[in-house]
Amino acid sequence: MRKLKQLIGQASAAPFYQRKLAMISAGASSSLKAFTQKAPTTTLEELIAEKRATGDPYSSRWNKDRAPLVVFQLEYDSETSLYIGLGREELAGYAEALRRCWSLLGLRRGDGVGIFDYGTSPVSYLASSAFTPYLRRGAADALGCVVICNDGGANMSRRAVEIIKYVRPRILFLRSDCLHPFALEVEKESISLSDYTGALVAVENEAVLSTADREAYEKRLAVRIYRMLRIDAAMFLAVECPRCRLLHTWQDLFLVESPAQDNNEGANPGPTPLVITNWFAKSCPAIRYVSQVKATLEPAGCPRGPKDVRIAA
Amino acid sequence: MKAQRGRFYPDAMDTWPEAKLRRYQLQRLRLVLQHARRGLSFYRQLYGEAKSRPGAVRSFEDFARLPTFTKKDVLDAIRNNKSFRTGIESRERADAGVLCMTSGTLGTSFLYLPRRWAEIRGDSLARAYWWAGLRPGMRMLMAAPAWHSLAVQETRVIHRLGVTCVVPWGTFLPRHASGFLAAIAEVRPDFVSIFLPMLYALLAECRRQNLRPADAFRSVQNVLVVGAPMTPLSRAKLREELGVKDLFEGLGNPEGLTAMECSHHGGHHIFVDCCYVEIIDPRSGAPLPAEKRGNVVITSLIPHGSAYIRYDTEDVGEILPGSCPCGRTWPLLEVYDRRVNAVEVARKEIFPYDVRLCVDKVPELIHIPFALLRGRGTAQLLKLKVQKPAGGAGEVLASRLKTHIKEALGVEARVEWTEELPQRWKGVAVIDEENEGRPRV
Numbered sequence: 001m002r003k004l005k006q007l008i009g010q011a012s013a014a015p016f017y018q019r020k021l022a023m024i025s026a027g028a029s030s031s032l033k034a035f036t037q038k039a040p041t042t043t044l045e046e047l048i049a050e051k052r053a054t055g056d057p058y059s060s061r062w063n064k065d066r067a068p069l070v071v072f073q074l075e076y077d078s079e080t081s082l083y084i085g086l087g088r089e090e091l092a093g094y095a096e097a098l099r100r101c102w103s104l105l106g107l108r109r110g111d112g113v114g115i116f117d118y119g120t121s122p123v124s125y126l127a128s129s130a131f132t133p134y135l136r137r138g139a140a141d142a143l144g145c146v147v148i149c150n151d152g153g154a155n156m157s158r159r160a161v162e163i164i165k166y167v168r169p170r171i172l173f174l175r176s177d178c179l180h181p182f183a184l185e186v187e188k189e190s191i192s193l194s195d196y197t198g199a200l201v202a203v204e205n206e207a208v209l210s211t212a213d214r215e216a217y218e219k220r221l222a223v224r225i226y227r228m229l230r231i232d233a234a235m236f237l238a239v240e241c242p243r244c245r246l247l248h249t250w251q252d253l254f255l256v257e258s259p260a261q262d263n264n265e266g267a268n269p270g271p272t273p274l275v276i277t278n279w280f281a282k283s284c285p286a287i288r289y290v291s292q293v294k295a296t297l298e299p300a301g302c303p304r305g306p307k308d309v310r311i312a313a
Numbered sequence: 314m315k316a317q318r319g320r321f322y323p324d325a326m327d328t329w330p331e332a333k334l335r336r337y338q339l340q341r342l343r344l345v346l347q348h349a350r351r352g353l354s355f356y357r358q359l360y361g362e363a364k365s366r367p368g369a370v371r372s373f374e375d376f377a378r379l380p381t382f383t384k385k386d387v388l389d390a391i392r393n394n395k396s397f398r399t400g401i402e403s404r405e406r407a408d409a410g411v412l413c414m415t416s417g418t419l420g421t422s423f424l425y426l427p428r429r430w431a432e433i434r435g436d437s438l439a440r441a442y443w444w445a446g447l448r449p450g451m452r453m454l455m456a457a458p459a460w461h462s463l464a465v466q467e468t469r470v471i472h473r474l475g476v477t478c479v480v481p482w483g484t485f486l487p488r489h490a491s492g493f494l495a496a497i498a499e500v501r502p503d504f505v506s507i508f509l510p511m512l513y514a515l516l517a518e519c520r521r522q523n524l525r526p527a528d529a530f531r532s533v534q535n536v537l538v539v540g541a542p543m544t545p546l547s548r549a550k551l552r553e554e555l556g557v558k559d560l561f562e563g564l565g566n567p568e569g570l571t572a573m574e575c576s577h578h579g580g581h582h583i584f585v586d587c588c589y590v591e592i593i594d595p596r597s598g599a600p601l602p603a604e605k606r607g608n609v610v611i612t613s614l615i616p617h618g619s620a621y622i623r624y625d626t627e628d629v630g631e632i633l634p635g636s637c638p639c640g641r642t643w644p645l646l647e648v649y650d651r652r653v654n655a656v657e658v659a660r661k662e663i664f665p666y667d668v669r670l671c672v673d674k675v676p677e678l679i680h681i682p683f684a685l686l687r688g689r690g691t692a693q694l695l696k697l698k699v700q701k702p703a704g705g706a707g708e709v710l711a712s713r714l715k716t717h718i719k720e721a722l723g724v725e726a727r728v729e730w731t732e733e734l735p736q737r738w739k740g741v742a743v744i745d746e747e748n749e750g751r752p753r754v
């Protein structure tokens with residue numbers, strides 16, 4: 001429980017969490033169960049309200065005197081912009097999450113990886129130390145892959161197809177909202193996508209491509225499509241496993257809760273919003289962040305990652 | 314660049330005597346040629362077909378006899394090989410690298426940029442940002458178009474100069490302007506690095522939000538712009554509107570060119586530590602002296618990753634005469650536009666930048682978009698479509714503009730006012746009349 005105590009201690013240095021955590025008893029850090037029962041949740045609306053009330057770009061979540069090394073504006077359609085601040089530790093932990101996503105998808109040394117998303121998406125900026133200052137090792141550096149990015153606008157679909165044709169990435173990560181224009185461009189070029197790439201990975205912030213859409217695009221493009229979930233306000237990543245087709249994530253990086261499920265032992269309440277606590281985000285903590293993604297937690301045990309947390313979304 | 318307390322600061326190389334600089338450059342050119350001869354099949358074929366002997370290059374004159382190539386040659390190689398691997402790049406397996414792209418009117422080409430390339434080019438670029446006022450401890454706003462090599466270089470600059478950064482969501486397209494503006498106003502960077510058309514989009518966003526640009530940019534000391542040329546008058550107006558100390562213009566391309574203004578703004582100092590620049594006559598290929606406009610031909614002096622050697626950028630530019638009052642000895646370059654954007658009027662080759670200089674002399678028209686209309690062959694009259702300024706347009710404004718054009722360019726002009734120009738996010742449009750008025754993008 002040292003990790004939990006440390007997290008609460010560090011979070012308490014941030015004004016936002018200082019207020020929230022002041023309300024809970026010391027016993028909340030005695031066990032994970034006590035923590036999930038007693039520690040208050042954090043919502044996007046609260047972060048927005050805090051930002052508006054204080055004018056602090058980090059919604060009073062930044063807990064250090066010194067400014068963050070890197071600040072990213074987040075992709076939320078809110079009236080006011082939200083930001084996260086990252087130091088070296090956050091960058092390293094976040095990039096490790098991406099590396100594990102890539103590994104689960106089978107990416108290895110020498111593979112090409114295409115990314116059709118903005119440079120400001122964690123899928124892009126954590127991919128290589130070449131893209132982000134103070135990131136010591138991105139996913140591509142760690143695995144020995146060669147990465148290429150394309151801006152994530154629908155009008156860049158033609159260029160994404162050029163990447164497919166001339167780089168032949170083993171996997172192309174792309175924004176879910178780029179799938180349709182990308183598919184149109186592939187059809188216009190009359191190329192057989194599977195001749196050029198092994199799979200597509202559709203990525204979204206706080207949403208997951210529906211199974212029906214995924215299946216429809218798989219049929220249309222004749223290529224495997226996996227899904228990846230970003231929850232940027234909590235610096236969270238999970239990716240669909242090619243073997244069990246559930247989203248995998250890692251308990252040493254994140255505590256993932258499905259509160260209704262936890263409170264209904266034995267009964268299945270159906271999908272509920274995922275609640276994320278980030279273990280590595282120490283300077284800009286995310287504690288019990290209630291995401292907009294409804295999902296259920298499935299038992300661990302996939303051969304590809306026997307201890308991984310598995311999510312059905 | 315030299316190390317000092319773990320960070321890097323510019324050394325005295327930018328004030329080296331010319332002879333020393335030339336010796337350095339020749340040495341680097343020979344190193345790059347050696348690299349090309351050993352491992353780059355594109356050049357082996359190019360030089361073989363031209364019967365050139367890169368190993369025999371002993372002087373700049375020898376070097377100038379090597380063949381040039383253009384983007385079309387690169388694109389042809391990509392299509393023929395069905396791969397981004399054209400033989401221009403070396404793959405350094407022990408050194409993690411990324412692929413970046415160049416975009417443009419002709420198509421997309423790829424650059425393989427290993428870590429060593431990013432270190433060398435980024436350390437060189439750090440000098441440019443230093444000149445523009447970026448200092449350790451400052452916070453810089455950077456866009457993060459990871460597809461472009463500038464993002465890779467800026468990453469290195471930030472790390473080396475010990476600055477922090479804020480990255481707005483999205484990319485430098487006008488539809489992301491409100492997010493960029495919020496990031497500037499809320500996270501308060503000291504320094505902004507931005508694409509010039511995006512800066513204009515930010516000004517438009519300020520007007521839309523009824524916000525004074527100087528209020529939004531209150532924290533910003535200096536701005537570094539790239540992507541399109543600024544005229545002296547538009548710079549002055551931008552500085553006044555933004556309330557910043559200064560705006561600096563950087564020139565460059567991913568293939569190898571870095572050139573940067575100093576605080577005297579008398580042209581762009583070529584970063585001779587990383588690139589060698591020639592101006593050539595586009596017809597004969599002969600080198601042109603200072604003050605003569607021609608095609609800008611660049612050679613990257615970095616023998617890692619994609620190495621461009623005598624690459625004809627098809628940009629039109631000139632080496633400016635004389636020395637800069639700042640005391641730096643790196644030659645001054647001005648680049649005006651892509652050659653394909655030339656409009657021939659009364660047997661004169663006119664570029665949008667030449668016209669922009671005239672347009673900016675009419676204060677009501679500073680920052681107002683315009684386009685040149687181009688017919689088939691030589692025209693006797695320069696035809697412009699100019700967006701109506703907010704205060705309205707009329708014959709008086711048109712007359713003043715036509716007078717400036719006549720004085721500066723020696724041609725007659727016809728000005729047509731328009732409510733809205735075709736939106737082109739990158740620079741000024743040239744509209745081909747025979748192309749039904751669509752902008753050539």
